[in-house]
Amino acid sequence: MAREVALRLEIEEERPEPRKRWKRLLSTARKHPLGVFGMGCVSLLFFCGIFADLIVPYDPEATLRETQTYGTLVNAIKPNETRLTIANAQLEGGTNFDIDGERMTVLPLPAPKVSATGTIINVQRASSQSAHEAGATLELDTAIANTKPSWSHPFGTDHNAKDVLSRVIFGARISLLIGLTAIITGVTAGAFFGVISGYFGKIIDTIIQRCVDILLAFPAVVLLLAIITVVGDEDSSVRRFLANNTPLPKGEFIGIPTFLDVFIVALVIGLAVAVFTTRVVRGAVLSIKENVYVDAARAMGASDARIMMRHIFPNVAALVVILGSVLLPVAILAEAAISFLGVGVPLGTPSWGADLSDEKSRQLMLEGYWWPVFFPGLALSLVVLGFNMVGDAFRDLSDPRLRGSGLGGGGGGGGAGRGPI
Amino acid sequence: MRDYILRRFLLLPFIMFGVAFMTFLAYRIIPGDAAILHCQLECTPDTLAALRHEFGLDRPPLPLSVDTDPPFLEVHSDSQFGSWLSNVLRGDLGSSFSYRTSVTGELGHRVPITVELLVLTVILALSIGLPIGVLSAIRPATPADWLSRFLSVLFLSVPSFYLGILLIAFGVLWFNWAPPQFGTGYVPFYDNPWINLQQFFFPALVLALGESAVLMRLTRSAMLEVMRNDYIRTAWSKGLRERAVVWRHALKNAIIPIITVIGLQIGGLLGGAVIVESLYNLNGMGKYILEAIIRRDIFVVQSVTLLFAVSYVVANLFVDLTYAWLDPRIRYA
Numbered sequence: 001m002a003r004e005v006a007l008r009l010e011i012e013e014e015r016p017e018p019r020k021r022w023k024r025l026l027s028t029a030r031k032h033p034l035g036v037f038g039m040g041c042v043s044l045l046f047f048c049g050i051f052a053d054l055i056v057p058y059d060p061e062a063t064l065r066e067t068q069t070y071g072t073l074v075n076a077i078k079p080n081e082t083r084l085t086i087a088n089a090q091l092e093g094g095t096n097f098d099i100d101g102e103r104m105t106v107l108p109l110p111a112p113k114v115s116a117t118g119t120i121i122n123v124q125r126a127s128s129q130s131a132h133e134a135g136a137t138l139e140l141d142t143a144i145a146n147t148k149p150s151w152s153h154p155f156g157t158d159h160n161a162k163d164v165l166s167r168v169i170f171g172a173r174i175s176l177l178i179g180l181t182a183i184i185t186g187v188t189a190g191a192f193f194g195v196i197s198g199y200f201g202k203i204i205d206t207i208i209q210r211c212v213d214i215l216l217a218f219p220a221v222v223l224l225l226a227i228i229t230v231v232g233d234e235d236s237s238v239r240r241f242l243a244n245n246t247p248l249p250k251g252e253f254i255g256i257p258t259f260l261d262v263f264i265v266a267l268v269i270g271l272a273v274a275v276f277t278t279r280v281v282r283g284a285v286l287s288i289k290e291n292v293y294v295d296a297a298r299a300m301g302a303s304d305a306r307i308m309m310r311h312i313f314p315n316v317a318a319l320v321v322i323l324g325s326v327l328l329p330v331a332i333l334a335e336a337a338i339s340f341l342g343v344g345v346p347l348g349t350p351s352w353g354a355d356l357s358d359e360k361s362r363q364l365m366l367e368g369y370w371w372p373v374f375f376p377g378l379a380l381s382l383v384v385l386g387f388n389m390v391g392d393a394f395r396d397l398s399d400p401r402l403r404g405s406g407l408g409g410g411g412g413g414g415g416a417g418r419g420p421i
Numbered sequence: 422m423r424d425y426i427l428r429r430f431l432l433l434p435f436i437m438f439g440v441a442f443m444t445f446l447a448y449r450i451i452p453g454d455a456a457i458l459h460c461q462l463e464c465t466p467d468t469l470a471a472l473r474h475e476f477g478l479d480r481p482p483l484p485l486s487v488d489t490d491p492p493f494l495e496v497h498s499d500s501q502f503g504s505w506l507s508n509v510l511r512g513d514l515g516s517s518f519s520y521r522t523s524v525t526g527e528l529g530h531r532v533p534i535t536v537e538l539l540v541l542t543v544i545l546a547l548s549i550g551l552p553i554g555v556l557s558a559i560r561p562a563t564p565a566d567w568l569s570r571f572l573s574v575l576f577l578s579v580p581s582f583y584l585g586i587l588l589i590a591f592g593v594l595w596f597n598w599a600p601p602q603f604g605t606g607y608v609p610f611y612d613n614p615w616i617n618l619q620q621f622f623f624p625a626l627v628l629a630l631g632e633s634a635v636l637m638r639l640t641r642s643a644m645l646e647v648m649r650n651d652y653i654r655t656a657w658s659k660g661l662r663e664r665a666v667v668w669r670h671a672l673k674n675a676i677i678p679i680i681t682v683i684g685l686q687i688g689g690l691l692g693g694a695v696i697v698e699s700l701y702n703l704n705g706m707g708k709y710i711l712e713a714i715i716r717r718d719i720f721v722v723q724s725v726t727l728l729f730a731v732s733y734v735v736a737n738l739f740v741d742l743t744y745a746w747l748d749p750r751i752r753y754a
Contacts, residue, residue: 221692377583
């Protein structure tokens with residue numbers, strides 16, 4: 001009796017006033033600075049992923065060009081004339097520039113001469129037939145490749161003259177898209193097969209579990225590689241089916257140029273997630289189905305489908321949600337890993353893994369151009385770090401033995417966020 | 422216990438057969454068979470037929486097939502799957518169709534590289550993870566503990582391929598040093614141990630850091646658990662030195678789950694070997710399978726995938742047995 005009263009008291013205590021709740025949240029946050037940091041990383045991933053096209057400073061696919069102006073033409077040029085007088089310009093031999101779209105190259109000899117009206121240079125012209133009027137500007141359109149991080153390009157530009165910051169932001173969208181698609185399809189399928197396998201037992205259980213055994217016999221990376229080469233092939237039946245029989249866009253969609261490829265990668269990762277989920281859910285179902293309420297439901301004449309839907313599934317739902325959130329960073333990491341190995345999303349897609357695998361970028365990194373590889377990898381690491389820190393903080397909070405003792409973290413399963421990679 | 426081991430052993434061939442069947446079938450689904458991929462542009466019907474015959478692709482793929490007219494189950498003694506499997510059982514893993522080299526011979530050079538990498542990885546992971554984990558458990562809530570916990574979550578999160586790229590790039594940029602395999606080829610340990618270790622140290626370190634993070638966390642929680650036991654209090658009250666209590670009494674009891682986890686991580690390490698070997702230009706099994714996958718060299722892929730799966734399953738079985746042997750209290754149902 002006394003125990004019951006104490007319990008009730010505790011329950012009442014657990015429901016503080018709304019303002020008190022905020023206070024408690026704040027004090028919890030203060031005790032878990034790493035958890036808050038992790039939450040920040042994860043929120044940033046979701047924010048960048050969802051609003052990518054609104055916040056990117058440049059188009060991640062566009063080759064950035066800038067126009068450099070050298071000066072203006074003093075005299076009009078007639079066809080076949082190769083001697084130009086230019087106002088306010090310092091040009092060396094070999095420099096290229098355009099006048100009204102015509103490409104000209106400054107000849108090194110005779111050397112440019114400064115006169116009263118301007119600099120006199122000799123050029124080689126792309127088409128000697130055209131004429132240009134006085135006052136035309138000399139300009140050069142160059143790609144902004146390999147520029148250092150600066151105010152206009154905070155993460156610099158890569159060797160394709162693309163803005164690295166914009167690519168990193170779009171990488172968040174691709175990671176999120178692949179992660180969520182893989183988790184939702186994988187966990188749903190896994191829960192479905194897990195519940196069926198655990199509930200029916202016998203021959204169905206044996207068939208499903210032996211299939212799971214076989215798939216779990218592959219190291220995860222090898223499994224992903226093997227499936228992706230089969231499914232991701234140019235004209236594989238899966239790709240043809242998705243392209244012809246579903247409303248999935250074949251070309252660009254939400255700013256992702258190769259949407260179908262990205263989606264297929266997500267489905268393959270989802271398959272690996274499903275295999276793992278099936279095994280875990282089945283284990284939980286085995287114990288849940290022994291409960292008396294399942295017998296009661298059956299005694300009342302409930303069908304198998306009804307028992308599974310109304311009595312079994314709600315009891316594994318929490319487990320499924322937890323599995324999903326634990327596996328989300330694993331799925332993101334898996335995408336990056338297979339894209340890094342060159343079999344995931346096509347090269348050039350603004351995905352973190354694909355940017356890390358770019359051979360040319362990595363070659364240039366050895367010469368000091370570190371930013372096109374450094375920043376995508378940093379983003380990937382921070383996201384996984386964030387998820388792990390949030391996970392640790394939640395485990396601290398939910399383990400009453402460790403609460404408040406400062407002993408939390410690092411306990412339990414040993415590396416929840418480390419899946420296949 | 423005996424029943425459990427027996428069941429695991431009996432199940433093993435079935436799983437292996439399933440794995441073999443699945444890899445075989447998967448690479449027969451790809452449209453455009455090996456012969457077309459192989460001869461590329463100079464494909465004439467004649468050369469194609471000759472290549473198909475050479476690779477055995479003109480034979481029926483599976484030992485059993487169903488004729489529709491009239492309905493009849495046909496048995497083929499010379500099927501592709503059947504002959505592949507019987508060759509594999511005899512130790513002949515087929516040959517690469519793009520290089521015409523024998524897979525078994527190729528693996529002879531490559532397996533030692535992967536094994537050395539993995540052994541070195543486990544050694545490094547243990548020598549980083551165990552001491553830090555123990556330190557963090559015997560000095561809880563001190564700066565040492567916080568630092569080790571931060572390190573573990575950091576190592577856990579930084580992907581191996583990113584860490585590897587950074588180590589190579591900043592090694593070259595700051596110290597003008599790259600692992601020697603980028604210049605010379607692989608040097609066997611017995612030829613020159615010093616060069617060999619230089620080649621393997623960084624790839625193994627990259628793999629080991631992630632692994633050591635897992636070990637750190639696990640060691641810490643296992644040690645915290647063990648340190649609460651009565652026999653530890655007894656050891657303290659006997660007046661034993663801290664070193665004896667921690668290393669001899671506590672760690673010995675905490676080591677069992679750690680060994681299990683090392684076993685469970687072998688799959689991850691085999692996958693990690695694919696990544697690290699291709700990054701660090703080590704011609705091991707991982708690089709072999711990746712290159713074969715990219716070339717669509719299905720004969721290599723199916724055999725090496727099978728080998729990966731076999732080593733993974735056997736390693737797991739071995740760990741289960743070790744587990745039971747280390748802790749006699751454990752009885753499998």
